Amino acid sequence: MTLYLVGLGLGDEKGLTLAGLAAARACSAVYLETYTSVTPSRQALETLLGRAVIPANRKLVEQDAESTLLAAAKSGDCCLLVPGDPLAATTHIDLLHRARELRIPIRIIHNASIMTAVAETGLQPYKFGKTGSIPFPAPGYEPETPYDLLKENQKLGAHTLFLLDLKPEEGRYMPIPDAIRILLKLELRRNEKAFTPAGPAKALAKENFGPPPHCLIVPGKLHFIEEETLAFWQ
Amino acid sequence: MTLYLVGLGLGDEKGLTLAGLAAARACSAVYLETYTSVTPSRQALETLLGRAVIPANRKLVEQDAESTLLAAAKSGDCCLLVPGDPLAATTHIDLLHRARELRIPIRIIHNASIMTAVAETGLQPYKFGKTGSIPFPAPGYEPETPYDLLKENQKLGAHTLFLLDLKPEEGRYMPIPDAIRILLKLELRRNEKAFTPAGPAKALAKENFGPPPHCLIVPGKLHFIEEETLAFWQ
Numbered sequence: 045m046t047l048y049l050v051g052l053g054l055g056d057e058k059g060l061t062l063a064g065l066a067a068a069r070a071c072s073a074v075y076l077e078t079y080t081s082v083t084p085s086r087q088a089l090e091t092l093l094g095r096a097v098i099p100a101n102r103k104l105v106e107q108d109a110e111s112t113l114l115a116a117a118k119s120g121d122c123c124l125l126v127p128g129d130p131l132a133a134t135t136h137i138d139l140l141h142r143a144r145e146l147r148i149p150i151r152i153i154h155n156a157s158i159m160t161a162v163a164e165t166g167l168q169p170y171k172f173g174k175t176g177s178i179p180f181p182a183p184g185y186e187p188e189t190p191y192d193l194l195k196e197n198q199k200l201g202a203h204t205l206f207l208l209d210l211k212p213e214e215g216r217y218m219p220i221p222d223a224i225r226i227l228l229k230l231e232l233r234r235n236e237k238a239f240t241p242a243g244p245a246k247a248l249a250k251e252n253f254g255p256p257p258h259c260l261i262v263p264g265k266l267h268f269i270e271e272e273t274l275a276f277w278q
Numbered sequence: 279m280t281l282y283l284v285g286l287g288l289g290d291e292k293g294l295t296l297a298g299l300a301a302a303r304a305c306s307a308v309y310l311e312t313y314t315s316v317t318p319s320r321q322a323l324e325t326l327l328g329r330a331v332i333p334a335n336r337k338l339v340e341q342d343a344e345s346t347l348l349a350a351a352k353s354g355d356c357c358l359l360v361p362g363d364p365l366a367a368t369t370h371i372d373l374l375h376r377a378r379e380l381r382i383p384i385r386i387i388h389n390a391s392i393m394t395a396v397a398e399t400g401l402q403p404y405k406f407g408k409t410g411s412i413p414f415p416a417p418g419y420e421p422e423t424p425y426d427l428l429k430e431n432q433k434l435g436a437h438t439l440f441l442l443d444l445k446p447e448e449g450r451y452m453p454i455p456d457a458i459r460i461l462l463k464l465e466l467r468r469n470e471k472a473f474t475p476a477g478p479a480k481a482l483a484k485e486n487f488g489p490p491p492h493c494l495i496v497p498g499k500l501h502f503i504e505e506e507t508l509a510f511w512q
């Protein structure tokens with residue numbers, strides 16, 4: 045039958061599209077991917093869909109897909125609900141490969157993603173460069189890749205969106221101040237003036253940004269309309 | 279009251295989210311933005327919403343907003359339905375500025391956009407650089423900006439998404455072969471090896487890509503998983 049990857053968008057269960065709702069209601073098994081971002085509550089989804097929703101952690105989706113999602117999609121239609129767009133910030137490409145190997149048809153139902161919703165800041169989405177991520181540091185693991193990516197984008201005057209690491213199942217979400225501190229630390233080490241502590245970054249490092257998930261945008265070269273729109277937030 | 283900008287996503291009226299549907303049903307005036315991309319049929323939307331949907335062309339949204347959308351949002355809630363995400367490929371930022379000047383609250387209901395749905399190709403969305411557009415050429419108007427943008431992205435190994443020009447109200451949509459010919463012409467003029475006619479581009483220029491709207495992606499440096507996923511399409 046068919047494997048549906050259905051985006052949940054960015055908010056609660058009302059972010060689901062009518063097409064996504066219809067697909068999920070018609071499937072014989074519905075899973076909720078719980079490890080790449082914050083999801084609507086499983087109970088609210090069950091009420092909306094009128095059926096059981098099975099939580100799917102990383103192990104289920106990545107290691108045990110054959111005996112769960114893909115087995116369900118062999119015998120009936122199976123739906124995996126994914127926060128945001130099902131292929132954007134998190135690309136479930138490996139799952140698509142496995143489904144394809146098993147000749148299971150795939151249908152993607154797209155939805156809103158942080159990668160385009162950033163436009164709400166007033167920064168023009170087509171002026172963003174490559175998207176980065178900032179992983180939780182660990183002893184012996186403090187990668188410089190976010191700094192390299194920022195420098196590359198800055199060469200083009202492009203804005204940079206950083207997705208901040210999260211482990212929803214452990215209740216761990218990197219807040220913006222931590223991300224700023226990580227970038228400031230990389231700046232100290234590299235000293236290439238990509239992320240300077242002057243003014244904004246220093247002040248922001250003390251703010252409270254509300255509930256997670258968080259992301260951090262480092263603006264590139266600003267068009268005057270972008271500057272005007274950003275001023276909405278001051 | 280409130281001005282709602284509600285995304286329609288990428289398909290028919292079933293691309294609307296439950297939140298978007300509820301907002302549009304509760305507004306006293308509902309407009310459909312008809313000039314930036316293909317929209318679901320107005321009749322289908324009227325059936326779904328159970329109310330009149332007023333077509334909104336560029337003149338209405340850009341010049342006459344004060345006497346239409348914003349007047350409606352002064353006296354009641356007003357909704358503008360926008361194809362894709364309401365702020366992504368087309369940024370209705372000017373409208374937000376005007377609403378703000380009139381102290382009209384704004385609510386954005388995001389939805390799927392071509393800017394993230396490109397992930398369906400197998401190319402990783404976070405490896406895209408700045409987004410470009412290819413305008414219809416006109417006598418004396420053959421801008422080199424798409425070529426410049428492509429070169430910049432290529433320096434980073436980033437993929438490039440080109441949105442192809444369209445004038446839905448005139449039934450004009452740039453097809454992929456025309457976009458390829460425009461880029462090949464720019465390559466001939468500039469000769470900087472950003473877009474070469476070897477193999478793929480030449481073959482694609484003869485394909486039929488189905489109904490519009492179209493976009494064109496020029497891949498940058500490919501990760502092997504991207505190569506494997508792209509092979510799905512061969």
